[in-house]
Amino acid sequence: MIANASVSFRKVWKKFRYGEVHDSLRDLIPALGKRLIGRGAAARDLRSGDFWALRDVSFEVVPGEALGIIGPNGAGKSTILKLLTRIVRPTRGSCAVRGRIGALIELSAGFHPDLTGRENVFLQGSIMGMQRREIAGKFDEIVDFAGISDFIDTPVKRYSSGMHARLGFSIAAHLDPDVLIIDEVLSVGDAAFQRKAFGRIEEMRGRQVPLVVVSHQLERIAQLCTHAILLNRGRVVHSGSPRDTIAAYVDSPASSADPIAGDSAVRIESMRVVGSPAIASGTGVSVTLEGTVRPHSTGTREAISLSVSLVETGEVVYSTNTALCGVQLPYEGAFALDLVLQMNVPPSFYSIRSLVWDQLTSREVFPGPSAQVSVVPGTAFSGTVQMNPTLTVRAMPDDSRASAS
């Protein structure tokens, strides 16, 4: 164990129950009695209806570090947050956070609709553990940051949802925590406020405040974190640099379908990225597919379709197929298909998916493998699309300017 760890999770197991907690009053009174005197069944056993939300999870965060936690829904991310914020306690193992915890989670949970913004700032601030002096000292800053100075004496029930969320974030952001815990927080307010909020978080990071971030926004994790862990079904399945961990996540079996047998003539056996899977925005990525065509079949009417989608949202940003590109697959036997895609897309994580498509019946006949690439900021362009600009500079003779006027 590192001596100066701000957050330490050591072999943490957490058990939850499915469904209704108690079936009848008859089961429950003895059970409650036992629990209250602390002599319940041993915690290491799983009874029916129990499941492990976390299994043997360990990690540490020291000042200056930022840990990202990623994983599919139900992997145990929220359970870790609840343990970190001390809402629940571990079944086994230990979990400790040193100092004041600032949690950018449920930012306005303590707001009362009938109270004014001012009254709610003091209420919510106190729920987060601040003393009155401290809140009073930061009050103007909080209100300015939220941008609601004109409405501070209005009951929050008359606030728009954006104002509500901004005020909540602003209070939490002025807590000066020893450890900052963030859950999908940058979905607060409009784009301008999100930038401001992100700036605030980066500023805290700059002050060496240790950070724990849970997010589905993989790009944010890559930007903010110094390392990351990938959870699946309550276990840490990967731990390392954010890029590696994200690559492990998008590569995990849950997100890429294994090739399965279909009735297609064309089969795609493999797909791999040639060279580094980290591509500078605006440059090309080389992908090689290998497959076979069954002899004496309908192979001529089948085409290989390729689509590129954003891992975060699943949005398809580009798709094409061999027929559109004017490429004919061989009539039979093994083949390799080399493909170069120019990644004129903003930095993020992309999934390239292949499938075999029957042009006659317009249906997918074979779900092929996929590959993941990470696009990193490049020098070719910035923005969301590459517009391949054509720029020409012409010298203007002095006399032509004179005649024009």
Place this chain on the structure above:
Amino acid sequence: MHFSDDASESLASESLRPDLAVGDEDDEDRPSYWAELRESIVELWRFREMLYQLTLRDIRIRYKQAVIGFGWAIVMPALVVLSGCLLRLAMSQATGSRLDLSSVATLAVKALPWSFFIGTLGAATASLTGNLQLVTKVYFPRATLPLGATLGQLFDAGIGAGVLLIVLPFLGVRPSMALLWIPVLAATLVLLTVAASLFLSCANLFFRDVKYIVQLYLIFGIFFTPVFFEPFAMGARVGRIIMLNPLSVILEGLRLAIVERHDLLVPLVSAAGVQIWSPGYLAYAGIWAVGGFAVSAAIFHRAEFVFAEYV
């Protein structure tokens, strides 16, 4: 930036102590009762501002958008007094005696603590389930919710007490040394109420039946508690049964100290020869209050870390 607050500073270094940091249920050596009690008091002290703000919230929202405002604080005890007067009037018609000022004073003296007690039970029982959003999402010592509800009602009781102070002299109450018992009885009542609040709010989180049981008590409790009548009015045996309720002891003690100007350390025998008071009753109520508080605080603290899982 650095904390100027010493309480949070000291806890920052303390939070890695094993009894705070380890949630190991496998180990049978749980922290002792005293360690847990100390831990919960330290946490409550850290969150004292939240307790204050919650009390303020409860008071503010009760009087926001209300025309009578703080007048509502005395409506409930005033109604209790009024219905008591009606009842006494009916009884005096039947027995041929007349309703005197001192029985109105008695009613007023008992109506206030009774209103405080049932008002708090109602508010505290719902305090955890009414703030589920907070309980499941944010960390804070859960006891702040029922305690905040209790303090909000105490504020109302304070207004009521101010009104009583003005009204009682007109009802024939004269100051005496026995009035010094009021703080003792009030403290016992508050401790007893806090014990009930902690226990009921916690129980209601696990079993919603509790809310209905409490509602029944709020409606019918007044018939079993000596608010409108004196505990020994129906004879020595019934009186002793009624006095098993520590709340009866407190109400009777207040009546004797304020209206009868009786020193509670001295036993009292009624004109009919029934012993209606002995100092033992006071000790009995005190044991209920302290013991009830110790037990319910322990139950509450032990249960509070599973609140979020069981709601």
